[in-house]
Amino acid sequence: MKEQTVFCILLFFAVLARATAQEDPYFVTYTHHMEEPGNLEIEASSTTDLPRSGQRFYFAPYTEFEYGVTARWTTELYLEGQSTWDDSTIFTGWRIENRFKPLKREHRINPVLYLEYEDINEADRIQKEVEGGAPDVSSSNSLLRQIKDRELESKLILSSDVHDWNLAGNFIVAKNLSRNEGFEFGYALGFSRPLATLASGSNCRFCRENFSAGMEFYGGLGSTLGFGLNDTAHYAAPVMAWMISDNATLRFSPGFGLTHESNPVLLRFGYSYEIQGIGSKLSRLFGGKP
Amino acid sequence: MRRRRIVAVALALLLWRAAVGQNTNYQPDASWRAPVEAASRTNSLANRPQAAAGGRKLFLRDCEECHNQDGSGIVKKHSADLQLLVVQQQSDGTLFWKITNGNPDRGMPSFSKLPELERWQLVLFLRTLKPAAKP
Numbered sequence: 134m135k136e137q138t139v140f141c142i143l144l145f146f147a148v149l150a151r152a153t154a155q156e157d158p159y160f161v162t163y164t165h166h167m168e169e170p171g172n173l174e175i176e177a178s179s180t181t182d183l184p185r186s187g188q189r190f191y192f193a194p195y196t197e198f199e200y201g202v203t204a205r206w207t208t209e210l211y212l213e214g215q216s217t218w219d220d221s222t223i224f225t226g227w228r229i230e231n232r233f234k235p236l237k238r239e240h241r242i243n244p245v246l247y248l249e250y251e252d253i254n255e256a257d258r259i260q261k262e263v264e265g266g267a268p269d270v271s272s273s274n275s276l277l278r279q280i281k282d283r284e285l286e287s288k289l290i291l292s293s294d295v296h297d298w299n300l301a302g303n304f305i306v307a308k309n310l311s312r313n314e315g316f317e318f319g320y321a322l323g324f325s326r327p328l329a330t331l332a333s334g335s336n337c338r339f340c341r342e343n344f345s346a347g348m349e350f351y352g353g354l355g356s357t358l359g360f361g362l363n364d365t366a367h368y369a370a371p372v373m374a375w376m377i378s379d380n381a382t383l384r385f386s387p388g389f390g391l392t393h394e395s396n397p398v399l400l401r402f403g404y405s406y407e408i409q410g411i412g413s414k415l416s417r418l419f420g421g422k423p
Numbered sequence: 424m425r426r427r428r429i430v431a432v433a434l435a436l437l438l439w440r441a442a443v444g445q446n447t448n449y450q451p452d453a454s455w456r457a458p459v460e461a462a463s464r465t466n467s468l469a470n471r472p473q474a475a476a477g478g479r480k481l482f483l484r485d486c487e488e489c490h491n492q493d494g495s496g497i498v499k500k501h502s503a504d505l506q507l508l509v510v511q512q513q514s515d516g517t518l519f520w521k522i523t524n525g526n527p528d529r530g531m532p533s534f535s536k537l538p539e540l541e542r543w544q545l546v547l548f549l550r551t552l553k554p555a556a557k558p
Contacts, residue, residue, distance in 0.1 A: 165535075167533075170530050171530075204531065204533070234527075237528075239523055239524050239533055239535050294535050296539070297538040297540075299536075331541065331544065332478070332481050332544055334476025335480075336480065379484050409488040410488055413499070
């Protein structure tokens with residue numbers, strides 16, 4: 134019975150698995166590259182810190198489901214958790230986000246509008262974006278999980294592809310609906326480039342064309358109650374992505390804290406798996422018309 | 424019983440073929456036109472036909488899902504039959520522009536995320552597709 138289940142799962146992915154285009158290496162910065170329509174990308178990522186003395190080590194995994202609704206509209210669902218050394222492992226919440234590309238064609242600078250609703254608690258530590266300081270790592274999970282953070286967040290994403298380099302800037306405005314913290318601001322800036330720009334004819338996995346690297350910077354800009362860089366976290370993070378197969382990408386980024394409010398080091402890992410034409414393939418799998 | 428199964432499989436294959444079959448009735452989007460400057464660009468890999476092998480690899484990775492392995496398009500997806508003369512007669516610059524920008528109204532995504540040379544490799548590969556008789 135167990136073997137049959139494993140076989141069915143393998144068969145499912147064998148039927149679904151198809152190729153994908155190269156993924157951006159960033160963890161925090163968004164670009165104007167949207168998910169292809171009908172494709173579903175499933176990503177398992179994590180954020181881990183190297184704590185200061187007296188702080189506890191944590192591991193914050195999250196799963197992301199990204200679906201291309203149309204060529205100009207991508208929607209994503211996140212499920213997030215967190216585990217703290219010498220404390221507990223908890224589910225910290227979810228978020229749903231949508232990205233819209235208002236312009237049809239590619240331009241020198243491509244704007245994308247981003248809207249997100251998140252229902253998380255204070256124990257959340259994935260730090261998908263940074264608006265204020267670093268998360269509270271000294272209080273216990275049982276205490277932090279009781280403090281809800283229902284937040285609306287918008288971003289203006291500006292992104293450009295110039296001579297095989299991608300340059301992207303995100304400007305973040307967030308409003309906590311659970312309590313009055315004013316409007317909070319943040320930023321993310323990134324640049325990246327594939328290590329080779331000509332595809333070889335062979336199916337090599339260690340060729341430079343399968344790697345892209347770059348750098349991203351992200352941090353908080355305060356809020357309407359106190360705008361500025363005081364008491365905010367900022368990071369500089371090299372990023373690297375490796376397309377390990379036509380439909381899977383590994384990403385890694387060590388982020389270095391630039392201010393006292395930041396974690397000294399944030400380590401991010403991500404594994405994404407893309408399934409093309411998920412709707413029609415599922416339909417075909419269960420006997421329907423594609 | 425066995426004969427029934429064979430018939431059922433054959434019927435399923437026929438239906439599948441009809442669904443993913445060559446889209447010879449493809450009608451180009453008249454409003455999807457490359458600007459003159461973009462259309463007149465020449466393929467920077469024109470002197471390196473061997474680079475088409477990499478283009479084929481990219482095509483199978485990024486384009487096959489909608490355009491079929493042989494570029495003949497898929498009826499259900501309304502995707503272009505890239506073998507048709509109406510496609511093959513377009514300039515290299517036009518094809519490059521179309522790959523770069525996509526056509527969101529018809530579900531064609533932009534592939535600007537690919538490096539410029541890889542997009543030219545795709546154009547090289549498209550030229551190797553056998554043009555179908557139908558214009």
